[in-house]
Amino acid sequence: MLILQSPLTRKLSAFVALSDDDLSTLARFHRRRRSFPSGHELIHEGERNQSAFILAEGWACSYKILPNGERQIVNFQLPGDFLGLRSVLFRTIDHSAQAVTRIEASEVLASDILDAFSTAPRLATAVLWAASRDEAMVVEHLVNLGRRSAEVRMAHFLLELGARLKLVGVGDNSGFDCPLTQYHLADALGLSAVHVNRVLRHLREEGLVTFQKGRVIFDDISKLTVLAGFDPDYLDQEGPLLR
Numbered sequence: 001m002l003i004l005q006s007p008l009t010r011k012l013s014a015f016v017a018l019s020d021d022d023l024s025t026l027a028r029f030h031r032r033r034r035s036f037p038s039g040h041e042l043i044h045e046g047e048r049n050q051s052a053f054i055l056a057e058g059w060a061c062s063y064k065i066l067p068n069g070e071r072q073i074v075n076f077q078l079p080g081d082f083l084g085l086r087s088v089l090f091r092t093i094d095h096s097a098q099a100v101t102r103i104e105a106s107e108v109l110a111s112d113i114l115d116a117f118s119t120a121p122r123l124a125t126a127v128l129w130a131a132s133r134d135e136a137m138v139v140e141h142l143v144n145l146g147r148r149s150a151e152v153r154m155a156h157f158l159l160e161l162g163a164r165l166k167l168v169g170v171g172d173n174s175g176f177d178c179p180l181t182q183y184h185l186a187d188a189l190g191l192s193a194v195h196v197n198r199v200l201r202h203l204r205e206e207g208l209v210t211f212q213k214g215r216v217i218f219d220d221i222s223k224l225t226v227l228a229g230f231d232p233d234y235l236d237q238e239g240p241l242l243r
Helices: 007-012 018-028 112-117 121-147 148-167 182-189 194-206 219-229
Strands: 033-036 040-043 052-057 062-063 071-077 096-099 101-107 175-177 209-212 215-218
Touching: 007 018, 007 052, 007 121, 018 112, 018 121, 033 175, 062 182, 071 182, 112 121, 121 148, 121 182, 148 175, 148 182, 148 194, 148 209, 148 215, 148 219, 182 194, 194 209
Parallel strands: none
Antiparallel strands: 033 101, 040 096, 052 101, 062 071, 062 096, 175 215, 209 215
C-alpha cells in the first residue's frame, strides 16, 4: 500500500497509530496530485475559497509581503506538511505559499478535510496534532527573531529542519540536503544575506556545522545543540500517543 510510504503517513504516525480506515482516507487526500515548478505560488494572500495542499516531494515556504516589498518567511514546508490548511477554513487566506523547488503536491478541498473529520476521528486528531505542531514551530520562530542572537538563531533553525526531515526519512543526524539560498535564510531569520554568510562561515570555522553545495553537515551536533539551546520536545516526535 503506497500510502504507507508517504511522508504524510510517516509524520502523522508519530502521533497516532493509523488504522486501515485512516490510511484509506489519507489515500483519498492524494487523488489530485500535481507537479509545480520552482517559484510557483500555490496560496495567494487575500484570496478567498482556496484549496490546501499536501506536500509529497520538494520544499515550499509560507510568507508575508510587507508594504515596502520585503518578505518575511514564516515557515518552510517539507514533505508530509500541509500548505494553507487554514485557507480551507478561513474566509480569506492570511499568507502566501510558494514552491522553493520543483514540488509534487496534492490539492485538498474543504470537503475532503471535513469529511475526514466526520468519518475518521483518529485521523482528525492526528491532523489537529500536525496543525498544533506547526503553531509550536511558529512560536519558536518568534522567539528566534525576537530574542536569540544571529548564530543561535541559525543553529536552532538548522537543527529544527534536521529533526523535521529525519521524521519523514530524508535526513539523519549527519545532516540533510538543503535547497535554501542565503536569501531564503535571510528572509526567514530576519538577517541580511551578508550577515547570513558571515554567521555560516563562523559556525563552520568553529567546527559545528557546514552548509555548502546544497547540503547541511552537522560537524558536531552535540555542541551545536548546546549552542542553540535546542530542545526538540516542541516538535513532539517521540512516538504515537494514541494506539
